[in-house]
Structure formats: structure tokens, C-alpha cells
Amino acid sequence: MADPKGFMTTPREEWPRRPVEERVRDWDEVYVPGALLPIISKQADRCMDCGIPFCHDVCPLGNLIPEWNDLVAREDWRAAADRLHATNNFPEFTGRLCPAPCEAGCVLAINQPAVTIKNVECAIADRAWEEGFTPPRPPDRLSGRTVAVIGSGPTGLAAAQQLTRAGHTVAVYERDDRVGGLLRYGIPSFKMEKRHLERRLEQMRAEGTRFRTSTRVGRDVAADELRTRYDAVVIATGATAWRELPVPGRELAGIHQAMEYLPLSNRVGEGDLVVSPLCAAGKHVVIVGGGDTGADCLGTAVRDGAASVTQLDIYAQPGADRDEDAEPWPTYPKIYRLSAAHEEARDLVTAPAADADARLFAASTLRFTGDGSGHVRSLHLVEVDAGRRPLPGTGRTLPADLVLLALGFSGPDRTDGLVDQLGLAMHARGTIARDAGFATNVPGVFAAGDAARGQSLIVWAIAEGRAVAAAVDRYLTGSSRLPAPISAYDRPMAV
Template sequence: MADPRGFLKVTDREVAKRRPVDVRIMDWKEVYERRESGVVKAQAGRCMDCGVPFCHQGCPLGNLIPEWNDAVWRSDGSSAIERLHSTNNFPEFTGRLCPAPCESSCVLSINQPAVTIKEIEVSIIDDAFDNGYVSAHPPERLTGKTVAVVGSGPAGLAAAQQLARAGHTVAVFEKDDRIGGLLRYGIPDFKMEKRHIDRRLAQLEAEGVRFRTGVEIGKQISWEDLLRRYDAVLVATGASVPRDLPVAGRELKGVHFAMPYLAQANRAVAGLSVSEQISAAGKHVVILGGGDTGADCLGTATRQRAKSVTTLAIGVQPPESRSSK
């Protein structure tokens, strides 16, 4: 247990500061500032190391949250990242993008604000990269088996890394021109800057993973040919086909799906050429849907200098923080 009296000493939930609104809407950098180490340590000390840690149950990855909270409180960054990496290949992605169901499951939230698990996770991995705790782990020997991974989103990349470390020869196929899937062209930079992807890809390449971009299986290479060339094929394609709305006016000019809009915006921010870009500049924008994708569209339209942005959602207005009651 980090600090047996930590949750009594620190009862407030202190989270990372957002950059000022008038500053952050003028660029595409991440909204949240770097977490202060002292604040992160104090928040980690609030973890009670419950006999039944329901945060494990809330986390789809089963992250060993009390264990790395204890390491953070003891200022043991090496142990913290070792425990975090034991269940999570890419905490820099999940720590920024995950809706944090672990915090909703935190026992402390019964009568206090939940431990800031998500922010502690981001701090662990960012500090680990800064301090050289993250390095490539190529296999000691190869198995002689080959594996093709179709799709380079987080699932495909995580599978590729685990397979390569097991000694298999792995090739990742991506239909777009850059690796990353929806991490690359679906998630705006103000949520997660692309440097986090590129830094991790360098590690995968050092571990022997090969990447082939601009290759759509079924077109440039048939599935039959892929199965002949590799011992195994893992399909990790994303959900890129949108759900249409059969409503009057759907066919009118100016009605767009979210993903093409976000993909074009991400390409433009990356300095890539975009033909016939969908832009919200100078327009009144209405977004149908109040989930994360809708929020991404809202932030993108605002930074493109839309005249106004209105979101229509079927649910109630969300709380200021995800863990709010």
C-alpha cells in the first residue's frame, strides 16, 4: 500500500490543468498540461490498495493499478512502468484516450473523489520515456514462423509487438499512407499528439516489426496470397464504415460523416495535401451525436474557425468530469 493514511491526508482530487481556452483553440496541441510530479505522487498515495481492487475489474486490460500507484508514491519510476507494461503495451495511448472505467470502479469514490488513475498512468509512461526506462526488447531467437497483421491501429500494433517479442517474424499491413490507423487519422492532435505514435513505432521497428503502408488486402494483395505467404494472418481492421441516418435531407450538400472529416483534418494538421477538404471555417456547424467522436468534431470545427458549433445529443448534458456523480 502506497501510504496507509494517504486517502485521509489528501481528500481532494487534483487533476492536470487545461491550457487556457483562448490559447488552446488557436493551435492543435494537447489540451492538458504536463502533470506535476508532486501532485501525481500525492494522488497515487490516495490509493487504498483494496483487498478486492475493483479498479482491476473496471479496467478492460486488468491493469495492476494499486501496484503501480505504490511505485509512484515511492518515486520508483522503473518499477511503475514495469508493472504498467506488464498488462498494457501502449499506456501513452490509453492514458490519454481511455474513458477511465477504472475510476468509476474506484472504491474510494464511495465517499471521496476517485483516485486520478488515468493521469497517473500518463505520468508513468511519459516519465519512463524521459528517463530511458522504455527500450526495445527484440527476441533472443526466432521461431521461423511468419505472421501478417492486417491493420495498424492499437490492436494490430499491440499484437505485432507481442508476436515479435515471442520470436515470430511480423509484417503489419496498413491501407493508409502512414501507420497508426484511427490513432493517426481519427484522433485529433489536441487529444493525443502524433509524436506519441511515432516514438512507439520506433520501438516496434527496433524489435523487428516490419511495416507496409498503402497496401489494402483484397486489392493490392489477395487474402489467398497473404495466407500462402504467411504462416498466420491476424485481422485487426478498424470500424471505419459509418452508420448512416435514413432521414429526409441526408443527401443535401454539406452533410458529412465524422470520420472523413476528422481524417482530412488530421492530414492537414500533419502538413499533408488534402484534396477537396471538408472545412468548417466560417460556417455554422451542427454535430449529431454527443460522444467522443462528436467531441472530436467539435474541437476540430472550433479550431478551423467555425462561426458557431452546436451539438445535438440524445442523452443528458455530461458532467464536468467522467467520474462525477
């Protein structure tokens, strides 16, 4: 540790956000450009270099956090970048998008604000690109083995990069017209600008990874054909089968899934559309679902110029502090958090009737009603108790011209025919079954990421990609030196 007293003398300071009135007028990242680097060395100094660093255990990648904190505090950026990339293929993604379970597990967080691990990670990654510390790493020689990776989200990209660097010839198949999966069309640019994604993709192309876009495996190319053509196949299609809300009025026009709304907005940013067909401008918007996807819809609707935006969360409003009995350290606690989107909604008063920022907590949707043309105009809700039972006399009605359902995902989309063509075994919960080594019931076919684990965090997605790459490498060559940070059965630390 560079400063043994840093955690006692230096308060936590996070990357400052741009003023709300400024940032809601554009789609750039919400943080003040250049404001992170001047503060980050002192923030890294707050790391205590614990004898047992629990930040390792709660991070599925096993990031070497105390090591690169110390190196940043000493301003040895090259060594810090080496240590960071030793466990994480895409730290510029996780440094912006991960909810940072590592900070919840920081030993300092027992009785003080945690080390700003996520900000330090992002600073190292950005500095590494600026200084040229992340050149392409093509293999010294090719193995002669071929691998198809289906899906180009964080799991598929991590698996492809690891396998390419191991010497295998890898082709990534993506059903959309551009590579990136949810990173491309699900994550708004104000959370992560697409230039970060493009930069990594260029690195991967230079290393030898090949990409096949606008190709639906199971429809444009038969799954059996792919299995015959390649020595191994990795399914990393994500969990894109969205959950529904079966209440009266769901058939009305103007009610859409979040992942119908967000990709169209991102396509405007890509230049494919001038205006999204689902643009929220001038509309009363209600988002059903209290998670990160709902918050992404919230920030997008605010930038669209919605007349009002309200987000419904079926859970009660959490407190500001960890419940030590229900969620003891170092587990990830459910506390009240103010994302950039919620801060914007609060300051702009997008939902005057909300409990906090734009959110109505402990709220359950009863039904929708529409106008004479069959378009939604109102959402009827009721407050619920901890068991989700309606509380009498708490019903209310919200104006709603556009309703966005952000209720999560149950597993991979089966409409392409991939699962059925291969004859993959499935779990009752809708995910692909696999053994501890990521292998499915079909020889040579492996499954990783949300398609097999169920929807999870980006840090788990990358860990899955790295781990399945090691499994495939071992299958192809009999052994592997690739790191496998998790097994298929590992789960986040919980009570």
C-alpha cells in the first residue's frame, strides 16, 4: 500500500457528473471529461491492501484490486494496466457498467465509504488506451482448430478473444447488423459511448477474430451445419426472451418491451434512423420495472423530451444503509441508489407523484385502459405489501401514452430454432442446461453467459466468457493454460 494512512486521511471522491441541464441535451457520457484522472491516485491510496481482500471473492473475475490500486497510487500505469487486463478483457466496459459488487465487499466498507474501485478500474483502462498499453495480441501460431461463437455480447466477445489468443480460428456470429449485442443496442450511449466498443472490436479483428453479422444461426445458417463446420461451438446468445405482464389492456397500442424501445434509440445514435418510431417526446411515459434496464429507459425518455416519466418498482423503497441482518457485509446490499438517470428525473421533476426521484415503490400494475382508437392512455396501479398483496384503498391512475415493460428476461430466445435444431437440454426456468465444465448435452457444443446462467451482471458475463474459453481450449487440445475464474455452478456471494 502506497499510503498506510490513506483510508483514514482521504475521503471518498467519485468521478463527478456533468450538470443535469447540460447532459440531458445530448447523448454523451454523463461524467465530466478529464475529471477522473486528477483524483484517482489519491482514491487508490485509500485501499488498505487487506490481508484477505474480499473484493477478490465478490468479483467473479477475481480482479487483482489491491495490486492495481497500489500501482495507480504510485502512478505506474503500465504495470496497473497489465494487472487489470490479466483478469478482465474489457475493463473499460465494467468500469462504466458494472454495479461494483467489489465495492460492497471492500473491507473499508464495513464502517466507511468503500474505495472507488470502479472508478480506478475505468481510469486504468482509459489510460492504457491513451498510452498504447493495449496493442493487439495475435497468437504466435495457429492450432488448426476452429470455433464458432454464437452471440457478440460480453460473454461471446470474451470467449472469442481468449480462444483467438490461444491460437484457434474463431468466427463470431451475430444476428444483428453490428457486433456488440446488448453493449451495442441495449446500453444507452450516455452510460457507455460506442467508441469504447469499437476500439475493442478493432483490437479483436487485428488479433484474428472474424465476425459474421446479420446471421441468425438456426435460420440464416442451420445449427447442424455450423456444428459440422467447426470443431467446437459456443452458445452465448444471452437471455433475450423477455418477461410479460399479463394484465387487462396489455394488447393496447403504445405498450412495448424495454428491449424494443432501447435498440431503436441506439439506432438513432448509429445514424440508421432520424427519429425513433417509439420516441417518447411529448408523451406521458410509465416504466414498469425497477431495475437497471428500467433506469436506462428512464434516462432515454428524459433525453427524448417526454412530458412525464414515472418508474414503477414492485419492491418497497430500500433504506440508505445496509441491513446487517438480512444482507451482511460483504454481500451486495439492496440500498437506495441514485443512478445518473434517477438524478436527472429528480432534478427535472419528471414524476411529480413519485416517492423518490421518478420512482413509485411497492407499486403493482392492475390494468391498462385506452382511448377509442385502441391506444393506451392510463395505467392503473395499487400499492402492495412485502408479500406483493394489494393494500386496500391505495389504487391510483397514471396518465400513460407510452408504457415500457422492463421486467427482466427468462432465457434465450428460441424463435430462431437454434436450441431445437441442436436438441439442447433445457432447464425448467428456460435456460440451457450444461455441466460444470460448460458443456451441453451435445458433444462439442458449450453454453455460457445469460443463455445458460440466466440474466446477470456484465462482470459475470465476462467471467463466463473467459471460463468457457478455457473449457473449449481443453476440449480441443487436451489441456489449457487459459484462466477459468468461475465454474458453471458458481453463484454470487449471498446469505
